[in-house]
Amino acid sequence: MNPDLRRERASASFNPELLTHVLDGSPENTRRRREIENLILNDPDFQHEDLNFLTRSQRYEVAVKKSASMVQKIREFGISDPEEITWFKKLHVINFVEPMNLNFSMFIPTLLNQGTTAQQEKWLRPAKELQIIGTYAQTELGHGTHLRGLETTATYDPETQEFILNSPTVTSIKWWPGGLGKTSNHAIVLAQLYTKGKCYGLHAFIVPIREIGTHKPLPGITVGDIGPKFGYDEMDNGYLKMDHYRIPRENMLMKYAQVKPDGTYVKPVSNKLTYGTMVFIRSFLVGEAARCLAKACTIAIRYSAVRHQSEIKPGEPEPQILDFQTQQYKLFPLLATAYAFHFVGAYMKETYHRINEDIGHGDLSELPELHALTAGLKAFTSWTTNTGIEACRMACGGHGYSHCSGLPNIYVTFTPTCTFEGENTVMMLQTARFLMKSYDQVHSGKLVCGMVSYLNDLPSQRIQPQQVAVWPTVVDLDSPDSLAEAYRLRAARLVEIAAKNLQTEVSHRKSKEVAWNLTSVDLVRASEAHCHYVTVKLFSEQVLKIQDKSIQAVLRNLCLLYCLYGISQKAGDFLQESILTDSQVTRVHQRIKELLTVIRPDAVALVDAFDFQDVSLGSVLGRYDGNVYENLFEWAKNSPLNKAEVHESFYKHLKPLQSKL
């Protein structure tokens, strides 16, 4: 082991193994996770190719191979718990990108949720056996977030009892579905249903797109890869154009809505249940944000402990760059954020399962808040993580820019999270809609519950003539609880400002919609403040629950750092309504610097506790053994550009030129 890392580990104030148990939920979970991970690491069939040295086509091929072998291995090892499958996949296909993923994550679940028993009997087994490889085609070239804008049509023809699927315009071409470009032979297509001359909105259809056996596109189908992207090289995101393409009536998923043979449309009973999948994916993404930020922190902090550079005192040996205050200031707030998001992610998962059970019993009462909260938190955590990964990368200087660090891949794989599964600004505005609704409810005399219950305190304050003075200004900067209270007040204030600005716009203009647009910057700000409060609250509550004193102490410091750093970044909000005083804000800046020094000796142990066994597969800088420079040199030697052919082609271009100069 690298001597710097050994020294760092020896001097930690706590046992990282215990913290790993906290993060996994229990020692048993840790044991089982490692057991699953070791199935892969010890499997003689398992090979980790360095994707960085491959072309995109090679990366796709490797991914198909891995995607296929993974399905087989999961069955071979008898892993069936969804969470365990996730652990397995994480290590097996670095970064989670695999062309056949949508068959399992979208095609089969949609079939199960929306298909009739007969439909499931027909398609489920072939899909599980990969005779059918399905994907899910919703987004179009010209349409994303706004589902009602989708143009693809499915027109029922009662004579032949078929639906005619059509892409009437260039903008209606299906665009982006994973695995559509090369891999899939079926797609669940979302299209505007027309029957008896009337449009009934979006419905789902099972559409064969390639011939089983030859894998050739079927007549009437134009399908292909949408081209190279920032990342996701292994994924064949695709396009699909349908030219009056006919499918049997039975291919419409008919568990809820139906079209009878004569073309009569039968309405579904309720639409609310489709909420479920979105909420699930978004709460999963919160955990993913935590994981990716934690991984980036692991690499950057380990490297900062190993890298020696510059001098603090002239003549002395070059210090570890982790000893520079500016480096600590870049990395430790992100480390604290990764922990904060981990606990938020765990809470979201737990809440999702709890509410899902309620829904099973017919109780939908908590769904709107959960829906609003996951939307905002997905945006809040993914934006922060997005910036944070890049900050980690740049904190590694030049080597962060090299693919040897693994950080560019983490970034390009994570960053779509900000725009997919609901574009982040749209997500924030969904949360804002719930906040405005709750505000109005309080305003009309009703109490609200859950995370927005702080709004109940607002109206009483409005009775006071000097609203500004009534905030309890005695925020204790050394208490996470008290800081959570400060965030609560900030959220309440920004929600109120947004609500009042919205009201003002409404009073100036007639249309509610225009007013909403003209207040949307304030609404996003209010949602962010709400999400920030929720994060601080959940983190500080979790810290209190921890039994082990040494673990609690170190997490408490991280929690304090998270809270104080957020305040320093948004000091204006806390000053404006005297939630904090001028001198408190000055003290916040000072206290952050002190906390950096306190956290410094535990920094490496704090990233070790994340227990990423796969860091070493994707990053030379993040390896446990830490012989960074020799590893780097070995890695670089494999660069394809070091092959002779390239050198010859070089002379081909240069020689004719030299003679002319």
Added chain:
Amino acid sequence: MNPDLRRERASASFNPELLTHVLDGSPENTRRRREIENLILNDPDFQHEDLNFLTRSQRYEVAVKKSASMVQKIREFGISDPEEITWFKKLHVINFVEPMNLNFSMFIPTLLNQGTTAQQEKWLRPAKELQIIGTYAQTELGHGTHLRGLETTATYDPETQEFILNSPTVTSIKWWPGGLGKTSNHAIVLAQLYTKGKCYGLHAFIVPIREIGTHKPLPGITVGDIGPKFGYDEMDNGYLKMDHYRIPRENMLMKYAQVKPDGTYVKPVSNKLTYGTMVFIRSFLVGEAARCLAKACTIAIRYSAVRHQSEIKPGEPEPQILDFQTQQYKLFPLLATAYAFHFVGAYMKETYHRINEDIGHGDLSELPELHALTAGLKAFTSWTTNTGIEACRMACGGHGYSHCSGLPNIYVTFTPTCTFEGENTVMMLQTARFLMKSYDQVHSGKLVCGMVSYLNDLPSQRIQPQQVAVWPTVVDLDSPDSLAEAYRLRAARLVEIAAKNLQTEVSHRKSKEVAWNLTSVDLVRASEAHCHYVTVKLFSEQVLKIQDKSIQAVLRNLCLLYCLYGISQKAGDFLQESILTDSQVTRVHQRIKELLTVIRPDAVALVDAFDFQDVSLGSVLGRYDGNVYENLFEWAKNSPLNKAEVHESFYKHLKPLQSKL
């Protein structure tokens, strides 16, 4: 032309051509720039391959070919003015990355600056004729910013009158030089000079690394490509390991320092002149930051004018996404920033040339401030641009993630600017050192001049008992001048806080160096505030100089937006010492929203004025003709993954699996 863009252009309040003249410096400059650019665009030899569809080795090969043909074309067309060469290069090699660049940008200039006449006679002509292709090797695997830490040695052997160049450790391997991996046959190597048993620090040596004719590495030389990176695929950044490799004494660049045949070392007269190159490159990078941000804004704003999505009023057609306040809030402050940085870049270039003339006359007095200012502004503008490009990319939703947008390439090519030519945090601390020096000077009764002259006002205020109250609080939020004054006060305050905190740390501890480290977060904050002030000041001054009323009006609004947006982001700083009142900060948020509406009708014309002829080469979304969706579809069809071979390899992996499931 796309009807949306036509409508946008027709409704602009000003003529973008006039603004282009302002940006270029004069109508004549615009004419000449376009003339040069058209040489390329109309050249039948010129081909723009879409680099996104090529492998890295192919990209390198194309770059070598272009790099070579460019040298020939520049001579053919008789372009000799450095600025005109830059215009030419920008269009010829998209993104500026070319393997032979370092021969012209570093090897030849260093030879000219530091070589004797005899040395220039020997190497200059072959380098210009590309018999010699040189690079510049400074950074090592284990050492970057801190030059004294470099380990490569050059030991003089008087018996053979040779220098023995050696890489004693893995960390001493030269790492990163552009063109070193495959292209160069010579390198100027920076190494610690040893003669007569004593080390004299870093000196430059001309080292042959590959045999001319065969291009094979010479015995004792290990050289190659350092492997794939986030970007710069076309560049063969390389490594170089020297094993007791001998070069003649005459290969040390001896214009200043010398080693006599017997090994006697002769000191150079002055070292200050080496400042010059660094200052030049960094001030150039400020202009580059402006250019890259402007390009990203061009793409994102054009796309936002063409893209229709969602609904503001139900039932009405989908609006242009540029009509959403949140979209304007993402893009217009960045547009304003691009303009701000343009004027800062122009000022830096002008100042550099002025001071360079002074230096020619032996006057070095302004050099320290220029050096400090370029360091900080390089960091300030590149950090902001870095985040800004990504914000533009994400503002394009999914399509921003596709390489069709061109935005990922702009980002990965720009982002190294934050860590190379002086890592940004180190740069900020260099500026801080100058600020602290100036502060001390004022403190000891001397006046300072230039951009830091605001520090002269500080000591007088310290006599007042209630310092806080003396700021002139009547900042006029509608006056760029008055806002610049607010930024000036903020900078003065943060410089003072950093100086006092530094003093406090010194008074607690003995060592100045430790105190510096423990204050470095405050020091960076002070530098940022200083750079922000300089940017606001230069922007507001430039706006006043503009003759045309309509142009002045639109730039004035951008300047206001830039100032107010910055205040809203750092509101705490302005509130804390009552530079602005609570209600003024509230008004700032409101005023920003009003300015978005004011700028909206001119947004497309404002990016048209940047006049990027090359946007269309690198970005489908940023093209002038704007038939975005058809262009996208055509582009995607060329994806290499759409070829048959891939499809076959797919079945190869899947078939064996299907039979097992």
